[in-house]
Amino acid sequence: MSFWKELKKPFFVMAPMADVTDAAFRALVAKRGAPNVFWTEFVSADGLYHTREIAKMPDSENPLMRDLEKSDAERPIVAQLFSSNPEMMAYAAKLVAELGFDGIDINMGCPDRSIEKQGSGAAMMKTPEVARAVILAAKTAGIPVSVKTRIGYNKESMEEWLPVVLEIAPEALTVHLRTRKEMSLVPAHWELMQKAVEIRDRVNPNVRLIGNGDVTSVEEGTHLVAETGCDGVMIGRGMFGNPWVFAGRKSEDTPLEEKLEALIELAHGFEALTPKKNFSILKKHIKAFVTGFAGAAELRAKLMETESAAELEAVIASAAR
Ligand SMILES: Cc1cc2nc3c(=O)[nH]c(=O)nc-3n(C[C@H](O)[C@H](O)[C@H](O)COP(=O)(O)O)c2cc1C
Structure with missing residues (x-):
């Protein structure tokens, strides 16, 4: 059975963060109060694919593999991948499964131009057919697949976008409550989480729904879950300077x-x-x-x-x- 199904509401997960949630930071957090799910930094599926299939270099020599180091103190752990190419996603997903990860998360929210230029990250919101194909490709690895996205590209468009993902039945869906255009410049729209829950309940009630944006404590997250009806909360910047956050501590308490x-x-x-x-x-x-x-x-x-x-x-x- 998928670990996602065993999580009790409200659950708290670590946000994937480039140059933050590496093996060292995850070990620090694991010792001080583990989240219900750990996440790696994002990793390019195309980069993993090219090294072996095109450069004919063994995976072990691929510098990207350093972002896929993990220890057994961090379980369950999800590897986040990005790609707009189903073949490369399938390759990377299989590799991640062989490395012993508990799940694969697909990034469909990153606003970084270099990622979007590849048609990946937030750009996936503009190409629903590609998004579907990439999720299906990841599923061929046989471990649980989740998706992390935003509420829309230029404007909130959950009614059109979330069903694209929900219909393919990922195990979990994280919604960062801002549009691509808003980057992280405005407060997260938690007032929209209930709408996301309604869409999930209608389209595919089996998908675990996680809200993300600006949460800095378990106490605050617990209220938000009770208020909005989502299943869990993802905490990102709230971990900065506070690796005790998942143990319920506020930054000022240490x-x-x-x-x-x-x-x-x-x-x-x-x-x-x-x-x-x-x-x-x-x-x-x-x-x-x-x-x-x-x-x-x-x-x-x-x-x-x-x-x-x-x-x-x-x-x-x-x-x-
Ligand atoms: C330094 C930094 C790196 C990030 N890297 C990633 C990433 O690799 N993958 C991803 O999906 N989101 C990434 N994000 C976005 C976070 O996962 C999260 O969605 C965002 O920070 C909002 O949550 P928060 O307010 O709890 O921090 C990153 C954010 C920051 C600040």
């Missing part, structure tokens, strides 16, 4: 020392688990963990200059003296 310890652990984990990634990726985490106390700006500025976990740890130790 003492500074514990936050700095978490940052040190993340930096060491980052070096150990993602050795090929650039240390500067940690800057967003430094900003998020080192904030809201006297001397934060000064410490943050020093930490931004560090280039290794040992250096970062030494700067924090000397600040504590």
